[in-house]
Amino acid sequence: MTDTPDGDPATGRDQQRTGDARGLVDRVERRGLSVLAVVTAAVLLVMFYYPVGTVLVEAVFVDGAATVRPFLDILRDPFYLGDLAALFDGRPPADVVSDALSGGPDFGLVGFTVYQALLSTVASVALGVPLAYVLARYEFPGRQTLRSLTILPFVLPSIMVATGFRAAFGADSPLNGVLGLVGLGPVDLLFTLEAVVIAHAFYNAPLVARVTVAAWESVDASAVETARSLGASPLRAFRDIVAPQLYPSVLMGAALTFVFTFGSFPIVLALGDAELITVEVRVFRLAESLDYAEAAALAIVELLISLGVLYGYLRYEARQSARAREIRPLPRRRFVPDSLSVRTLLPRAGLVVYAVVALVVFVLPIASMVQASFTDAGGLTLDNYRFLLERQAEAAAFQVQPWPAVRNSLFFGVASLLVALPMGVTVAVLTTRGYRGRKLVDAVAMAPLAVSGIVVGIGILQGLVFGVEIGPTRLVVGGAVAVVAAHAVAAYPFVVRTVAPGLERIDGTLVESARALGASRMRALVDIELPLIWPGVVAGAAFALAISMGEFSSTVVLATGTDWYTMPVAIERFIGRRLGPATAMGVVLLVVTSASFLVIDRLGGEYRDGL
Amino acid sequence: MKRRTFLTAAGAGVTAALAGCLSQSNNDDSLVVATYGAFLDAPSVSPGEFVKQEFESEFDTTLVWQSPPEEANHYIQREQEGVGIDADVYLGLSTGELVRIDDELDTSLFATAPDVEGTDSLREGLAFDPEGRAVPFNTGYISLVYDSTVVEAPETFDGLLDPAYEGQLLAQNPGTSSTGRAFMLHTINEFGTDGEYTYLDFWSDLQDNGVTILGSWGDAYAAFDDAGEAPMVVSFSTDQVFADADGADLAEHQVRFLNDQAYANPEGMAMFEDADEELAQQFMEFILRPEIQGEIAQQNVVFPATDNAELPPDYSDLAQEPPEPVTFSYEELRGSVETWIDDWEREIAG
Numbered sequence: 001m002t003d004t005p006d007g008d009p010a011t012g013r014d015q016q017r018t019g020d021a022r023g024l025v026d027r028v029e030r031r032g033l034s035v036l037a038v039v040t041a042a043v044l045l046v047m048f049y050y051p052v053g054t055v056l057v058e059a060v061f062v063d064g065a066a067t068v069r070p071f072l073d074i075l076r077d078p079f080y081l082g083d084l085a086a087l088f089d090g091r092p093p094a095d096v097v098s099d100a101l102s103g104g105p106d107f108g109l110v111g112f113t114v115y116q117a118l119l120s121t122v123a124s125v126a127l128g129v130p131l132a133y134v135l136a137r138y139e140f141p142g143r144q145t146l147r148s149l150t151i152l153p154f155v156l157p158s159i160m161v162a163t164g165f166r167a168a169f170g171a172d173s174p175l176n177g178v179l180g181l182v183g184l185g186p187v188d189l190l191f192t193l194e195a196v197v198i199a200h201a202f203y204n205a206p207l208v209a210r211v212t213v214a215a216w217e218s219v220d221a222s223a224v225e226t227a228r229s230l231g232a233s234p235l236r237a238f239r240d241i242v243a244p245q246l247y248p249s250v251l252m253g254a255a256l257t258f259v260f261t262f263g264s265f266p267i268v269l270a271l272g273d274a275e276l277i278t279v280e281v282r283v284f285r286l287a288e289s290l291d292y293a294e295a296a297a298l299a300i301v302e303l304l305i306s307l308g309v310l311y312g313y314l315r316y317e318a319r320q321s322a323r324a325r326e327i328r329p330l331p332r333r334r335f336v337p338d339s340l341s342v343r344t345l346l347p348r349a350g351l352v353v354y355a356v357v358a359l360v361v362f363v364l365p366i367a368s369m370v371q372a373s374f375t376d377a378g379g380l381t382l383d384n385y386r387f388l389l390e391r392q393a394e395a396a397a398f399q400v401q402p403w404p405a406v407r408n409s410l411f412f413g414v415a416s417l418l419v420a421l422p423m424g425v426t427v428a429v430l431t432t433r434g435y436r437g438r439k440l441v442d443a444v445a446m447a448p449l450a451v452s453g454i455v456v457g458i459g460i461l462q463g464l465v466f467g468v469e470i471g472p473t474r475l476v477v478g479g480a481v482a483v484v485a486a487h488a489v490a491a492y493p494f495v496v497r498t499v500a501p502g503l504e505r506i507d508g509t510l511v512e513s514a515r516a517l518g519a520s521r522m523r524a525l526v527d528i529e530l531p532l533i534w535p536g537v538v539a540g541a542a543f544a545l546a547i548s549m550g551e552f553s554s555t556v557v558l559a560t561g562t563d564w565y566t567m568p569v570a571i572e573r574f575i576g577r578r579l580g581p582a583t584a585m586g587v588v589l590l591v592v593t594s595a596s597f598l599v600i601d602r603l604g605g606e607y608r609d610g611l
Numbered sequence: 612m613k614r615r616t617f618l619t620a621a622g623a624g625v626t627a628a629l630a631g632c633l634s635q636s637n638n639d640d641s642l643v644v645a646t647y648g649a650f651l652d653a654p655s656v657s658p659g660e661f662v663k664q665e666f667e668s669e670f671d672t673t674l675v676w677q678s679p680p681e682e683a684n685h686y687i688q689r690e691q692e693g694v695g696i697d698a699d700v701y702l703g704l705s706t707g708e709l710v711r712i713d714d715e716l717d718t719s720l721f722a723t724a725p726d727v728e729g730t731d732s733l734r735e736g737l738a739f740d741p742e743g744r745a746v747p748f749n750t751g752y753i754s755l756v757y758d759s760t761v762v763e764a765p766e767t768f769d770g771l772l773d774p775a776y777e778g779q780l781l782a783q784n785p786g787t788s789s790t791g792r793a794f795m796l797h798t799i800n801e802f803g804t805d806g807e808y809t810y811l812d813f814w815s816d817l818q819d820n821g822v823t824i825l826g827s828w829g830d831a832y833a834a835f836d837d838a839g840e841a842p843m844v845v846s847f848s849t850d851q852v853f854a855d856a857d858g859a860d861l862a863e864h865q866v867r868f869l870n871d872q873a874y875a876n877p878e879g880m881a882m883f884e885d886a887d888e889e890l891a892q893q894f895m896e897f898i899l900r901p902e903i904q905g906e907i908a909q910q911n912v913v914f915p916a917t918d919n920a921e922l923p924p925d926y927s928d929l930a931q932e933p934p935e936p937v938t939f940s941y942e943e944l945r946g947s948v949e950t951w952i953d954d955w956e957r958e959i960a961g
Binding site: 079159163166167170171172188190191266269270272273275277281282284285288289290291376377378387396400461462466467474556557560561573574575576577578579582 | 651652653655659660676678679680681684685689692694711715786787823824825826827829830832833834836837838839840853857858859949956957959960
């Protein structure tokens with residue numbers, strides 16, 4: 001494109017003006033990052049900050065007047081804060097503490113929500129890190145496929161997970177059958193805190209694993225070899241060389257898990273008794289009653305806690321100073337050891353134990369979902385899939401059909417991936433540059449992860465579907481482009497989080513040398529930095545796809561009444577008295593997203609090999 | 612191409628695409644009817660397609676369905692935000708929704724119903740709007756459904772507190788579920804809100820007896836039916852209609868009316884303020900016709916609102932009506948229901 005229609009580059013005047021004759025491509029390339037930054041900010045503003053703002057502002061403007069009343073009401077209400085509420089009611093802290101200690105402390109709804117999120121985070125890390133270890137350090141048949149499918153649980157609609165968990169962990173479960181055979185049990189975990197925590201781990205341990213694997217694969221083998229040759233034991237080498245490079249990723253997984261489970265809503269409603277409700281359930285209920293002042297105030301309290309945790313993590317991430325150059329990853333061990341000794345058998349025995357736990361927590365619920373799709377009141381059946389075919393053939397124009405849902409999901413998945421990747425990389429670059437307050441910017445950019453999904457849905461309805469009046473016209477936002485943008489907004493923080501830690505660690509002199517040799521910032525990014533952190537980029541892409549494929553709350557608001565519904569929307573529509581049809585559609589989602597993950601990792605791997 | 616021109620062109624494209632309006636324009640010859648999703652698209656049966664075909668074949672007009680996921684709240688919010696409403700009739704309005712509409716809006720969302728032929732056949736006790744906007748068109752009852760191969764359900768509310776029924780009941784949270792709300796209202800009808808023993812005392816005793824309270828009817832029903840977690844569930848009195856269609860054993864799907872009662876949830880239709888009044892009137896009259904009432908009842912698996920609906924004689928074999936329906940009127944709910952639920956949440960949940 002050096003030969004542009006207006007012929008600028010050919011004229012001497014232009015050469016004088018720009019100092020060289022590289023033309024439009026170079027100019028765009030040089031400004032590329034700025035352009036991307038502006039576009040990213042615009043998309044976020046329109047699709048996220050504005051609509052969410054229209055809802056949150058209801059907490060501080062009641063009947064047209066500014067007020068802090070809704071916040072005070074929440075902070076002073078023992079229902080929300082338990083014993084802490086007295087603090088905001090003006091009682092001396094010492095009295096509050098002694099009261100709390102005398103009667104067993106109670107921290108109310110917010111306290112319980114934090115508590116279950118902490119438990120879920122611990123469980124997710126405990127289940128996720130060993131999985132990362134297996135995937136990063138061992139070679140076995142199917143490893144690549146397993147690695148690609150790790151984040152599958154992440155996309156599953158809650159209805160599927162609830163169905164799987166009921167079948168897997170109820171009184172009549174196959175698990176109890178097995179436990180009975182060995183003289184244990186029965187256990188009935190349903191509707192307890194344990195069930196909720198395990199379901200949260202089902203969703204989030206894969207997240208912890210996926211980000212940790214990416215970090216583990218970026219550990220340079222030569223550093224470990226050097227340590228070993230200097231006499232360090234394997235454990236010592238792990239502790240001093242490997243572990244410090246994993247902490248940031250494990251902590252990131254933990255921070256994200258906390259934020260997601262803190263905002264948990266449908267899983268708590270489906271698998272927990274009424275005593276286990278969370279802040280987000282309450283936000284939902286208040287929003288249903290159109291009590292927006294209290295709902296918004298509560299959502300802001302929720303948001304501040306989540307962003308606080310994310311900000312804490314980001315400050316930590318920024319302090320990590322390990323430097324990455326071209327690396328040679330650690331070689332993988334064969335799972336079946338070459339020789340038999342305590343040293344080779346002990347870790348593998350541990351992994352076998354882990355595998356049994358993982359089978360129960362991850363595989364059993366998914367297998368139960370699949371089984372549920374082939375079952376009805378009379379036993380084994382194909383009726384649920386027949387239902388999908390009948391729907392495809394005979395549905396009325398205003399009814400949801402399976403194939404368009406699959407097609408739309410794939411389209412939105414790819415399109416929002418293509419939007420979310422550049423958005424995420426741009427924000428990652430901008431927040432890893434050195435300036436004051438950049439981690440604050442980063443935390444604000446992570447807000448789509450932390451804001452109540454209920455509030456996002458209302459905001460999209462009020463701010464975008466209803467639109468704004470500008471002069472005589474009402475500007476409304478809807479249709480396929482809006483769905484893609486909404487998905488990209490929900491997905492891009494994952495790209496940031498998987499790309500930023502790598503960028504942070506890249507040796508700055510590499511980029512500086514490239515810049516000194518005349519490369520634009522954009523070219524340095526594409527040619528030098530991204531290849532170095534490629535596993536993070538592919539992980540981000542997989543997350544972006546997963547988020548898009550699983551997104552429900554924004555999609556249903558934007559797509560209702562149009563033909564742009566997706567698989568999760570179809571699943572929701574197919575829920576009836578019996579869950580068979582919905583689970584059959586869920587299995588379709590499972591298959592389609594699995595295939596997509598395999599393709600993404602394959603393409604990502606090929607692209608890297610071609611670099 | 613100059614960069615500026617390119618950017619402007621691209622920008623215009625994005626704006627145009629983003630501005631693709633969702634709402635269907637309301638042509639003169641079409642009737643737009645808003646309703647809840649399951650009326651149009653349920654995996655078993657739903658009356659939407661039948662109603663549309665029948666209506667269009669008789670009246671020279673197009674019936675356009677609208678089913679926003681927020682249901683009635685969608686139109687309240689539209690009215691609050693000053694966005695126009697492009698629907699003529701709302702079909703499927705509950706008493707609670709009407710209360711919420713009037714609580715939230717100073718303006719009127721619905722007009723007084725026109726003189727609708729067929730209203731003199733309405734069954735007694737179903738009319739729930741003192742201002743005559745909503746005309747009832749069907750009703751359902753919330754009762755216990757139980758698996759008689761496991762347990763014989765108690766006859767009374769107090770019976771539920773018997774240790775024999777410990778851990779045997781699945782209910783729903785009235786804050787997040789409409790069946791849960793109906794059942795809570797039924798307990799308020801039984802025990803009252805003040806006095807020595809209130810509905811909250813009853814719920815507290817229920818909790819001591821191991822009731823499981825889940826977020827939605829679907830979650831609770833699946834725990835009853837799929838997982839067999841408990842043999843009694845708060846559900847609909849039409850349960851056997853579905854069970855029979857699925858070929859299930861009816862002994863596992865028995866209906867129990869506690870104290871010979873069940874909570875009735877009548878559903879109404881109302882005309883939006885700026886509707887095409889003539890078409891809306893035709894539609895409402897059409898819905899109340901005996902043959903349409905019968906067909907909607909069967910396909911929506913509920914009961915007709917009129918006493919002359921044409922139903923197969925064996926319909927009542929499977930779809931059961933309580934000897935004594937119980938329901939709160941609009942006036943009783945207005946100003947109270949939110950407090951009752953809030954008190955319940957503070958006492959029982961959290």
